[in-house]
Amino acid sequence: MFRHLLFLALIMLQVxxxxxxxxxxxxxxxxxxYTNKDGSGLYFDIxxxxxxxxxIKVKTKEYPYNRGSQxxxxxxxxxxxxxxxxxxxxxxxxxxxxxxxxxTAMFKKNKFKNFKGIESLRDKNVGWIRGYSFDDYIDxxxxxxxxxxxxxxxxxx
Numbered sequence: 117m118f119r120h121l122l123f124l125a126l127i128m129l130q131v132x133x134x135x136x137x138x139x140x141x142x143x144x145x146x147x148x149x150y151t152n153k154d155g156s157g158l159y160f161d162i163x164x165x166x167x168x169x170x171x172i173k174v175k176t177k178e179y180p181y182n183r184g185s186q187x188x189x190x191x192x193x194x195x196x197x198x199x200x201x202x203x204x205x206x207x208x209x210x211x212x213x214x215x216x217x218x219x220t221a222m223f224k225k226n227k228f229k230n231f232k233g234i235e236s237l238r239d240k241n242v243g244w245i246r247g248y249s250f251d252d253y254i255d256x257x258x259x260x261x262x263x264x265x266x267x268x269x270x271x272x273x
């Protein structure tokens with residue numbers, strides 16, 4: 117009997133919690149077909165499929181990656197997309213997350229005639245999108261130039 121009452125109390129608490137939050141604010145960098153500026157895209161659709169059947173409206177907006185992360189930390193947004201698992205200590209990560217990341221290195225045609233992978237970047241100018249922090253995973257010295265988006269990265273080539 118006690119288990120049934122405890123179970124019922126937990127369900128009622130969950131229902132009350134969902135009743136409080138009627139909208140979540142999801143921010144993301146723009147990725148074509150995944151998180152489009154107009155709120156369409158696969159990842160935004162997945163978030164809507166999870167929350168809207170529970171009566172929770174999903175509001176989306178495009179921001180640079182780093183800013184989206186900071187907005188969640190400051191409680192100005194509820195969720196940002198594309199964080200690596202356990203990347204930030206203030207975030208809650210799902211038990212069953214999904215992840216897809218294709219990292220591409222680009223350089224001027226005549227710059228690296230004998231490119232030998234990451235070691236070729238030693239003491240070179242490199243760039244990536246602000247907040248991606250690839251230097252946390254690469255243990256060689258580089259001159260890092262962060263940009264707000266992919267277009268700015270390409271222009272800096």
